[in-house]
Structure formats: structure tokens, C-alpha cells
Amino acid sequence: MRRLVALIALSLLTPAQLPAQAGEPQAKSGWYSWQIVGGEASGQQLFVRKSGGKLVRIALSGQNCGLVRRESATYLGELSTDDAVTMLLDIVMNERLDRELRNEALFGLAQSGSDRAFAVLNHLILGS
């Protein structure tokens, strides 16, 4: 089940430049959320916003207060810290995406507290 949720999550994120796919859960507000379970970011929520078929915002709960009203986001289930970090890293490293969005993903990585996220941040900042 968890794997399925992760696949849905990735289907929202991977075709970030493409129109929304048929069968994808639709949120009126454009916001989707996952509950992160297990790992360093456990208990936080991951929010993404799609507009015009593109991913336009991303945030972990607690980050960017007031960015989204939780009740307005379509809840998509649980996600592991590892999967959430993978999504954030995909965005950070995707040069075709908007810079502000990639900065938001960086902030999410830092907030996750994950070892893998910090290894990447360490590398980005110090080159080691």
C-alpha cells in the first residue's frame, strides 16, 4: 500500500512539466498532501501544489506558515521520509524547474533532518 502511495506521489511530481494525467486525484485548490511516516521526518506532512499541470510549490509542514490550509489539500496517504527526500532531491536537481520551487525543495530537505538530505546539502555547500 505504501509503495502505491509513493507511486501516486511520484506520478504527481515526475511529469511536473506535463498536463495532469487522467485518473490522478484532483484537488480544487491544487494542493496535495502526504503524511510522512517513519524516519527522521516522521510526523511532518509534505505538501505540493500543481497548477496547469505543473508542479509550482512544495513544502513540508511547519515550513512557510500560511502557505496552505491543510484542510484545502487533497490527502494522498502516507509516505516514508526516504520517498519524500527522493522527491525533494528530484526537484532540487532538476534544472528545468523554476528556481523558487527548487529553493523550496532545498528548504524541505533541510527541514526533513534526514541523513541523506544532509549529505546532499553538505555536498552542495562544501563540495565534499
Add this chain to the structure above:
Amino acid sequence: MKRNLKVIAISCLLLFASDGLAQQGGEYGEEDRMAALAALINAPADRALPIVDKVLAGDHSEELKERALFILSQLDAPEAQSRLMSFAREGQGEMQLEAIRMIGISGDGDAIAGLAEIYRSGNADTREAVLEAYLIADDEDAVFAIAASTDDENEFANAVEMLGAMGATGKLRDLRERAGLSESLIDAYAISGDAESLRQLALDDSDPEIQQQAIEGLGIIGDDDVGELLVSIYRDSESDDVREAVIHGLMIADHDDAMLELYRDAATSAEKRRILEMLVAMGSDEVWNLIDQALEDRQ
């Protein structure tokens, strides 16, 4: 308060953090490093500190190190504040000054209290940075203590100017009782928007220089009431210097209506010419009507 500052800081960093994470030939550029470092503001302190320490100790650009100091100021951990204080005490050049200012941004009470010793033992640049930190932290008491205890005119002027910028009207009035009036104090009244103190001084003709400075200070404040007050001072005064100060005050305040009133009341052509010059300098639309009228009167 600190949480609000952090939210604002995060928003600013998200907007301006970087020109992106362009990976060029496998190497990350300075802007990429800046963006990633900025993200640490959101990280657990124990995860962020080791990276920030390495940036500060390593051979990196001053800009990256200054960003690292900012991150230190925002981390909610005593170790972060103590590192910031070390840089403020023992750092060199711009890094030391930036660390001092960052203590102001941190809003940490103990660290801000520690700035007093740095001020006492510091040079002019250090002292200026400490005053800026107090301004950022809105610590009126600390700036007042400096102004109230110094015999040095420049130091007094710097502190008083900062109190003006902080809008510390009450503290500035206290200083008048302690140290008497000075040019810097009157300037600070104007900067802080203390129209009442300036009004009293502007109406008191016992010291013409102070009166004139107060009149021009009222022009800096520039409230609607100021125009009316300055016009009445002009009418009641027989001093050319006071009248000139009023004209300057009205020009600074951009009160062309009040200036027009004076123009219409002017008794001599020299007086009219002087006020007209000022109206031209102000770019008042009404001035062209006056010029037309003056030309018609001549014909």
C-alpha cells in the same frame, strides 16, 4: 517575535536566495552554495551547526560566510549564539561587524547584553556596528545608556541619531533634560517625528539658531499641521533668518499651498521674488499662474 522574524527571513531567502542550482561541469557554483546554505535556516540546529562551522572555518567567499553568520543568528540553540558572540568579539574586519549586526537580528537577550562590552572596547567601526545591532533589536535602553554616559560629542551625536531612527521620542526628551539642547538632538527630534518638542523650540525665540533649526526640523516631519504653524511663525517674526528658515522648512515639507499663502502676503517685491524662487525649486504647478499674473501686472 523571533518566530515571526524567522518566517520573514525564510520568505526573503526563498525569494532571493539564489540564481538557482545550475550544475556546471559537475561543479556547484557560488549561488548554488548560497541557496543550499540559506535552506539551513529551516534545519534542526544540531544538523546545521557542523556545516555552518565548516563554512566559517573554510576558505570560502566573504558573502557565503556572512550568510553563514545569518544562519547562526536564526538557529535556536545556545551554541549558535555563542559562536556568533565569538565572531563578534574576536572576528576580523567585516566578518566581525557582520557578526555584531547578526546578534541584533538574533534578538537573543544575553547576546545583545554582551554587545555593551564590545562597544566599550571597540573602535569606531565596531561601535557603529553595535549601534546598528541595537537599532535592529530595537534596544532603546542600550543606546540611551551610551548617549547619557558619554562626554564625547561625536559619540553622543551617533547615539542620538540612532535614537531618532528608532523613534525613541521619550528617551530623546530625557536626554534634553540631562544634557541640554544640541544640534544633533534637534535633528533626532525631526528624524523621530517629535513635532511637539520641535514646535516648542520653533516658537521660542530666545536662541535664534535653535529656533531656526527646529523650524527646519518641522519641515522634515512635514505633517499637515506643520504648514499652518510655519506660516504663523513667519507672520509673527521680524527676523529675516527665521523667515528664511520657515521658507526652507516649507520647501522641505513640500507644502506649496502654505508657501503660496506667504507669497500672497509678501509686502515687498524682494520677498515675493525669494518665495517665488522657492516655489520654482519645489516644482509647484501654481507657480506658472503666478508668473503669468506677474507679467500681466507689469503690462
